[in-house]
Amino acid sequence: MAGLHIDKINKSYGPARVLADIDLSIVDGEFVVLVGPSGCGKSTLLRMIAGLDAPTSGDIFIGNRLVNALAPAERKIAMVFQSYALYPHMDVRKNMTFGLKFTGVEPSERERRVAEAARMLRLEDLLGRYPRDLSGGQRQRVAIGRAIVREPDVFLFDEPLSNLDAALRVSTRVEIARLHRLLGATMVYVTHDQIEAMTLADRIVVMNQGQIEQVGKPLELYYTPANLFVAGFIGSPAMNFFPAEVESIEGDKVRAKGPTIARVTLPAGSLTRGSKLTIGVRPEHLTAGAPGDFSTTGAVELVERLGEASYAHVRRADDKLMVAEIRGRDTPAPGQTVTFSAPAEDVHVFDEAGRRL
Amino acid sequence: MLNQPARSLGVHIILIAYSALALGPILLVVMNSFKARNAIFGAPLAPPNATTFSLVGYAKVFKASLIGTYFANSLIVTLVSMFLVLLFGAMAAWALTEYKFRGSTALALFLSIGIMVPIRLGSVAILKMMRAAGLNDTLTALILVYVAQGLPMSIFILSEFVQQIPKDLRDAARCDGVPETRIFFEVIAPLLRPAIATVAVFTIVPIWNDLWFPLILTSSDSTHTITLGVQQFLGQYITDWNSVLAALSMAILPVVAIYVIFSRQLISGLTAGAVK
Numbered sequence: 045m046a047g048l049h050i051d052k053i054n055k056s057y058g059p060a061r062v063l064a065d066i067d068l069s070i071v072d073g074e075f076v077v078l079v080g081p082s083g084c085g086k087s088t089l090l091r092m093i094a095g096l097d098a099p100t101s102g103d104i105f106i107g108n109r110l111v112n113a114l115a116p117a118e119r120k121i122a123m124v125f126q127s128y129a130l131y132p133h134m135d136v137r138k139n140m141t142f143g144l145k146f147t148g149v150e151p152s153e154r155e156r157r158v159a160e161a162a163r164m165l166r167l168e169d170l171l172g173r174y175p176r177d178l179s180g181g182q183r184q185r186v187a188i189g190r191a192i193v194r195e196p197d198v199f200l201f202d203e204p205l206s207n208l209d210a211a212l213r214v215s216t217r218v219e220i221a222r223l224h225r226l227l228g229a230t231m232v233y234v235t236h237d238q239i240e241a242m243t244l245a246d247r248i249v250v251m252n253q254g255q256i257e258q259v260g261k262p263l264e265l266y267y268t269p270a271n272l273f274v275a276g277f278i279g280s281p282a283m284n285f286f287p288a289e290v291e292s293i294e295g296d297k298v299r300a301k302g303p304t305i306a307r308v309t310l311p312a313g314s315l316t317r318g319s320k321l322t323i324g325v326r327p328e329h330l331t332a333g334a335p336g337d338f339s340t341t342g343a344v345e346l347v348e349r350l351g352e353a354s355y356a357h358v359r360r361a362d363d364k365l366m367v368a369e370i371r372g373r374d375t376p377a378p379g380q381t382v383t384f385s386a387p388a389e390d391v392h393v394f395d396e397a398g399r400r401l
Numbered sequence: 402m403l404n405q406p407a408r409s410l411g412v413h414i415i416l417i418a419y420s421a422l423a424l425g426p427i428l429l430v431v432m433n434s435f436k437a438r439n440a441i442f443g444a445p446l447a448p449p450n451a452t453t454f455s456l457v458g459y460a461k462v463f464k465a466s467l468i469g470t471y472f473a474n475s476l477i478v479t480l481v482s483m484f485l486v487l488l489f490g491a492m493a494a495w496a497l498t499e500y501k502f503r504g505s506t507a508l509a510l511f512l513s514i515g516i517m518v519p520i521r522l523g524s525v526a527i528l529k530m531m532r533a534a535g536l537n538d539t540l541t542a543l544i545l546v547y548v549a550q551g552l553p554m555s556i557f558i559l560s561e562f563v564q565q566i567p568k569d570l571r572d573a574a575r576c577d578g579v580p581e582t583r584i585f586f587e588v589i590a591p592l593l594r595p596a597i598a599t600v601a602v603f604t605i606v607p608i609w610n611d612l613w614f615p616l617i618l619t620s621s622d623s624t625h626t627i628t629l630g631v632q633q634f635l636g637q638y639i640t641d642w643n644s645v646l647a648a649l650s651m652a653i654l655p656v657v658a659i660y661v662i663f664s665r666q667l668i669s670g671l672t673a674g675a676v677k
């Protein structure tokens with residue numbers, strides 16, 4: 045068991061800088077999820093932790109051990125790939141034991157580990173099968189089993205569930221959460237899926253263009269996003285943004301105004317008159333009709349009914365669309381003009397540079 | 402634009418004509434090898450019947466020549482060359498695609514030049530070299546030449562296949578702690594089997610059929626290959642057609658056998674289940 049410490053990692057491919065000064069500390073046993081848009085460098089970072097790629101500069105420590113110069117096998121990590129990467133010409137048992145041969149694990153110990161992993165992942169009946177005869181979910185479980193038998197200090201997952209269908213994704217996600225509790229190992233998990241990130245993570249790392257935007261507990265990221273990027277990235281449907289300008293400061297209250305905002309009252313901070321702001325409100329925090337510290341008006345263009353809630357797509361005064369979540373059966377009709385409001389505690393305020401105020 | 406049935410008919414006619422052209426002479430050789438001398442000349446296109454059937458050619462070949470030795474020589478040379486071409490070809494293909502080192506591009510380029518330049522252009526130099534090395538009139542000389550002849554194409558074809566193997570497999574093996582040589586032999590090479598079978602067929606046919614290098618590099622009976630051995634029945638004044646045809650018919654067999662063995666491997670889709 046070991047934590048993980050990443051110190052000023054940089055990676056460039058020629059002139060292209062893929063990772064820039066990444067610092068990250070992960071404590072022993074923590075489940076950390078890396079999220080970010082496609083191409084932001086998540087896989088690259090994971091491969092560097094695994095030792096499959098070398099950083100251009102910077103240090104990686106696994107359990108206080110500098111591992112920069114160590115081969116993947118010596119780092120005591122195991123990686124699960126999006127494509128599963130099972131050895132196609134070996135059966136399930138061989139897939140799991142193949143690597144152990146080379147790391148000096150006794151045959152009897154190998155058998156014990158395979159039996160245990162197979163029991164944990166319900167693979168007992170599949171040990172003699174070849175990967176081509178397995179379903180996607182079974183293949184992924186074998187891939188996870190192959191990682192488990194190595195008894196690594198750190199598990200690395202690169203979008204392990206993205207090739208599975210929705211139902212299987214949910215059940216395998218639960219399985220991974222259970223494994224984490226059972227093994228208590230450090231896990232670093234890359235995903236595109238917000239729900240996976242929110243449900244699995246002890247902490248989420250939001251990356252963008254090779255940099256870390258914010259690290260925090262799932263609800264921290266949801267309730268107090270550090271900047272516009274995180275605010276827009278975490279949460280689905282995404283947060284609505286409204287441009288605004290500080291109009292007046294009265295005691296501890298600030299009134300700001302924008303082309304699409306009828307009213308917003310905010311707690312005074314370091315704001316001064318004339319400061320440009322971006323106001324963010326999540327769709328689920330907008331309420332139709334009721335008065336609030338924040339309010340905006342628009343014409344409903346489309347209503348998506350999901351059952352437990354409906355999403356109203358609303359055309360604002362600046363011709364952009366915003367989304368409001370509507371609970372219950374009463375949904376506005378398309379074409380109707382509706383005023384939405386939100387209480388001050390659900391209003392996020394960002395300064396001109398996009399930082400949270 | 403031709404419509405579908407007409408086009409397919411056209412394609413079939415061309416293919417049938419080509420097959421007849423390719424198979425005709427072989428059929429003629431095999432057929433006539435089972436006939437008496439008079440019948441070969443009397444009705445060369447007729448299949449053997451009760452009166453013309455004769456095994457005299459085969460009998461003479463076995464009695465009068467070292468056909469067993471020739472056969473063995475051909476087999477040794479062909480199989481050893483094939484083995485080395487496949488081994489080194491696959492290893493080089495893997496190394497050139499997988500490891501980027503100084504001069505790797507130049508090396509790949511150099512090797513592909515070998516595809517374009519016929520090795521026979523170097524016959525004189527090869528002969529001198531083999532003399533100097535004391536390898537004249539040995540099977541080793543032939544094997545060395547054939548390995549050099551077969552390698553460029555084999556590296557070229559195998560590189561294409563190596564590139565198609567998912568990179569994740571190699572990465573998974575590295576994470577698993579599999580040493581690099583074992584990754585090649587136990588993960589990559591098994592997945593290259595269909596490609597290796599293809600290259601094997603491409604490699605052995607020209608080696609088995611080659612007359613040129615045995616002719617210039619071997620001089621004694623004990624190192625002759627089957628193609629060279631057959632020549633002794635072709636005289637300047639009289640040619641023993643029974644024996645020539647019998648020997649040629651037998652020479653076809655091993656190639657066919659090897660082809661049958663490898664064609665079973667020529668199935669693709671072996672990587673099914675590796676990824677996705």
Ligand SMILES: Nc1ncnc2c1ncn2[C@@H]1O[C@H](COP(=O)(O)OP(=O)(O)OP(=O)(O)O)[C@@H](O)[C@H]1O
Binds near residue numbers: 060080081084086089
């Ligand atoms: N070998 C390479 N050479 C050049 N550029 C590379 C190489 N590998 C990755 N990159 C670049 O690095 C960036 C980050 O890639 P990476 O695979 O880490 O993204 P990612 O965050 O995992 O994306 P995704 O979510 O789509 O998997 C991309 O812009 C990619 O083009």
Ligand SMILES: [Mg+2]
Binds near residue numbers: 086087088202
């Ligand atoms: Mg990726």
